[in-house]
Amino acid sequence: MRNDSRELKLSEGGGSQLEWRVLEAVAAAGEAGILQKDIWRLLNIDSRKGSRIIKRLERMGLVAREEVVHRGRKMYLLKPTPKLKGMPKIPDELDRIPCFYCPLLISCGELTKILSCERMERWLLDSGSLEG
Numbered sequence: 001m002r003n004d005s006r007e008l009k010l011s012e013g014g015g016s017q018l019e020w021r022v023l024e025a026v027a028a029a030g031e032a033g034i035l036q037k038d039i040w041r042l043l044n045i046d047s048r049k050g051s052r053i054i055k056r057l058e059r060m061g062l063v064a065r066e067e068v069v070h071r072g073r074k075m076y077l078l079k080p081t082p083k084l085k086g087m088p089k090i091p092d093e094l095d096r097i098p099c100f101y102c103p104l105l106i107s108c109g110e111l112t113k114i115l116s117c118e119r120m121e122r123w124l125l126d127s128g129s130l131e132g
Ligand code: SF4
Pocket: 098, 099, 100, 102, 103, 104, 105, 108, 113, 114, 117, 118, 119, 120
């Protein structure tokens, strides 16, 4: 039997990027909220995968789901919880560092690997950090 009382954490690796993007969209919507179906369209994810993410974020207390009727159909409206509003925001510049979303992060600890990483090099070139 699953123990739901344990503390849930945001996923690691590639999965966390989608979770963060959902959280950003919900946080940006504020008290007006955003329809769940608009999140799927905005982030280009299918409803099955998206629903799993939302349920997980809801269990973590970051997103509140409200059933509403929109154009005659029942839908979910997503709103940020006080817990989400209280989370520190990662500055945009840091949010683009490729390591945050890299599936190899856990095994990538050696400086030689980092220095020879194509993703890192591309990010440094794109951000202008290697100029000058
Ligand atoms: S240095 Fe490259 S391989 Fe290592 S975690 Fe960052 S992006 Fe991934």
